Amino acid sequence: MKNWPWAILAPATIFVLIGIFSPWLMTHNPAAQDYAALLEGPSWSHWLGTDYLGRDMFSRIIGGARTSLVAMVFVLVAALAIGVVIGSFAGYVGGKTELVLISMIDIALALPSLVIALALMGVFSGANFDWMSDYWKMIVALTLAWWANYARMSRAVVVAELQQPYIEAARVMGASHIWIFTRHILPHVLGLVVVYASADAGALVLAIATLSFLGLGVAPPTPEWGQMLVDGMSYIEENTALVIIPGLALTAVVVSFNLLGEAFALQKVPRAVRGRFLARKKAARAAEETARNEVEA
Amino acid sequence: MQRMFMRRVGLALLLMLAATALTFWLVTAAPGNVAALIAERAAGSGADGEMIARIADDLGLNDPLPVRYARWLGDALTGDFGVSLRTGKPMAEEFAERIPMTLALLVGGGILALVISLAMGIAGAASNGGVVDRVLHGLALVGASTPNFFVAALLVIVFSVWLGVLPSFGVSGLTSWLLPWVTIALFPASVLARVVRVNLQDTMSRPFATTGFAKGLTRRAVLFREALPNIAIPYMTTFGAQFTLMIIGAIVVERVFGLNGVGAFFIEAIRFRDFIGMQATLTLFVVFFVSVNLTVDLLAMLADPRLRRPRKA
Numbered sequence: 001m002k003n004w005p006w007a008i009l010a011p012a013t014i015f016v017l018i019g020i021f022s023p024w025l026m027t028h029n030p031a032a033q034d035y036a037a038l039l040e041g042p043s044w045s046h047w048l049g050t051d052y053l054g055r056d057m058f059s060r061i062i063g064g065a066r067t068s069l070v071a072m073v074f075v076l077v078a079a080l081a082i083g084v085v086i087g088s089f090a091g092y093v094g095g096k097t098e099l100v101l102i103s104m105i106d107i108a109l110a111l112p113s114l115v116i117a118l119a120l121m122g123v124f125s126g127a128n129f130d131w132m133s134d135y136w137k138m139i140v141a142l143t144l145a146w147w148a149n150y151a152r153m154s155r156a157v158v159v160a161e162l163q164q165p166y167i168e169a170a171r172v173m174g175a176s177h178i179w180i181f182t183r184h185i186l187p188h189v190l191g192l193v194v195v196y197a198s199a200d201a202g203a204l205v206l207a208i209a210t211l212s213f214l215g216l217g218v219a220p221p222t223p224e225w226g227q228m229l230v231d232g233m234s235y236i237e238e239n240t241a242l243v244i245i246p247g248l249a250l251t252a253v254v255v256s257f258n259l260l261g262e263a264f265a266l267q268k269v270p271r272a273v274r275g276r277f278l279a280r281k282k283a284a285r286a287a288e289e290t291a292r293n294e295v296e297a
Numbered sequence: 298m299q300r301m302f303m304r305r306v307g308l309a310l311l312l313m314l315a316a317t318a319l320t321f322w323l324v325t326a327a328p329g330n331v332a333a334l335i336a337e338r339a340a341g342s343g344a345d346g347e348m349i350a351r352i353a354d355d356l357g358l359n360d361p362l363p364v365r366y367a368r369w370l371g372d373a374l375t376g377d378f379g380v381s382l383r384t385g386k387p388m389a390e391e392f393a394e395r396i397p398m399t400l401a402l403l404v405g406g407g408i409l410a411l412v413i414s415l416a417m418g419i420a421g422a423a424s425n426g427g428v429v430d431r432v433l434h435g436l437a438l439v440g441a442s443t444p445n446f447f448v449a450a451l452l453v454i455v456f457s458v459w460l461g462v463l464p465s466f467g468v469s470g471l472t473s474w475l476l477p478w479v480t481i482a483l484f485p486a487s488v489l490a491r492v493v494r495v496n497l498q499d500t501m502s503r504p505f506a507t508t509g510f511a512k513g514l515t516r517r518a519v520l521f522r523e524a525l526p527n528i529a530i531p532y533m534t535t536f537g538a539q540f541t542l543m544i545i546g547a548i549v550v551e552r553v554f555g556l557n558g559v560g561a562f563f564i565e566a567i568r569f570r571d572f573i574g575m576q577a578t579l580t581l582f583v584v585f586f587v588s589v590n591l592t593v594d595l596l597a598m599l600a601d602p603r604l605r606r607p608r609k610a
């Protein structure tokens with residue numbers, strides 16, 4: 001592990017790959033019911049057995065990976081974008097605008113994010129929101145519950161960065177606000193926030209599963225781990241696998257993201273990963289260019 | 298110092314006000330027509346436009362939002378949170394029945410988390426880098442990553458289904474509390490154990506700890522007498538944060554173990570679009586959340602004079 005810091009990325013990457021390629025990995029249709037094979041154990045045709053409707057557990061787990069991954073990516077990207085915009089704007093502008101925006105952030109943080117998401121799911125169950133599918137309601141609710149953390153963090157970074165002498169130097173040299181913000185401040189904000197988001201991904205996967213577990217998230221035919229688990233609870237006496245398999249999948253994913261977060265927090269990886277990643281891209285681009293030049297020549 | 302205290306308390310009250318106003322706006326504005334909902338519940342499909350209009354008028358739903366919020370706030374301050382649309386009972390009555398249940402869950406879980414986290418953190422720091430330390434680190438990582446409903450399910454499988462020694466549902470004596478308490482305590486205990494461990498390690502390398510060693514104190518003496526008191530503030534802050542997050546644990550645990558607490562009521566209120574119940578429960582959560590944070594901040598200010606000084610701009 002010490003010789004190869006990249007290993008820490010492996011578990012999370014596996015989850016992402018399974019999510020992306022799930023349609024090709026599934027051995028059965030995850031929604032197909034087979035009343036001839038209810039609550040079966042593992043076999044050659046059903047690698048992880050079947051559930052109470054005869055659906056293939058393996059395919060449902062694989063399908064659930066995609067459900068979680070897609071929702072997680074949507075929420076993370078949207079929450080991050082909203083949070084960075086509001087937070088860094090507040091930090092950069094200062095004054096009364098900052099005060100108003102900070103109060104907004106504080107109010108949004110006056111309850112745990114998941115409680116806010118739950119309340120919003122309740123609000124969205126009203127008739128005025130029928131135009132959204134349950135899946136999108138969940139994504140919107142989680143985004144609205146999640147942005148404030150990113151906003152608070154972005155603001156803190158901007159405020160700290162603005163006090164650096166080089167910002168003053170840039171200003172003296174006549175750099176515009178937009179230039180200073182995009183060239184000097186934003187990279188710092190994104191650097192920190194993206195690292196935080198990679199660890200936060202685990203918490204988000206948990207939140208998605210918790211909403212479904214409570215019956216307020218993804219609606220039934222779509223395979224989802226939290227929902228599989230709550231369905232399995234009814235058959236806990238007959239077949240514990242229905243509960244244990246989705247639970248283990250969920251735990252494994254959260255562990256892998258938390259490992260990543262811990263590694264980032266202890267600064268075991270960040271520079272190596274970020275620096276080398278960028279360097280490789282640059283090298284690849286350079287190689288591509290020379291190759292093209294050669295062909296043209 | 299008193300001014301700082303008062304300022305902090307004032308801010309907390311303002312925050313409660315703003316947060317309840319926001320939830321009030323969201324919860325009452327969104328469902329569309331509360332009056333229609335009530336009429337539907339009361340008369341089934343027989344509800345006509347006239348009845349809906351009368352109910353809306355009775356409840357003052359046609360008034361502007363600030364007026365309605367002011368009226369709601371006035372009622373809430375006297376302990377009147379309205380009547381639940383789902384159960385038909387006054388919310389004050391619901392709360393009187395349910396708050397003790399949730400409080401017992403939170404306090405029991407909190408104490409358990411406190412004991413486990415201190416034991417794990419100190420044991421880890423004592424074996425600094427050894428096998429015990431690594432095993433505990435791994436346990437804390439898994440504990441902080443396992444969804445609490447999965448923990449609950451596993452506990453039920455082992456202790457109720459396989460061993461059959463503990464009940465998996467409802468309340469009947471102390472034994473029925475064991476599984477809910479363990480479930481709700483696992484996550485905060487894991488997070489707090491890391492806090493204890495990391496901060497102890499940090500404090501043990503500070504000059505005053507070195508002085509302790511130089512004086513000839515044993516490792517144990519330095520750990521308990523010099524280092525431990527110094528982690529009180531970070532520990533307290535994180536404990537406060539984790540304690541408030543246990544609301545989520547309570548929501549899940551009450552549902553799994555069939556406890557009739559506030560969390561279970563909240564979920565039912567959401568599902569049945571009981572917006573009055575939702576608003577009342579959210580208010581309760583806001584008050585709990587903000588006042589726990591306030592208490593932690595004030596305690597930290599009491600404990601650490603550096604936090605009492607007004608911050609320089």
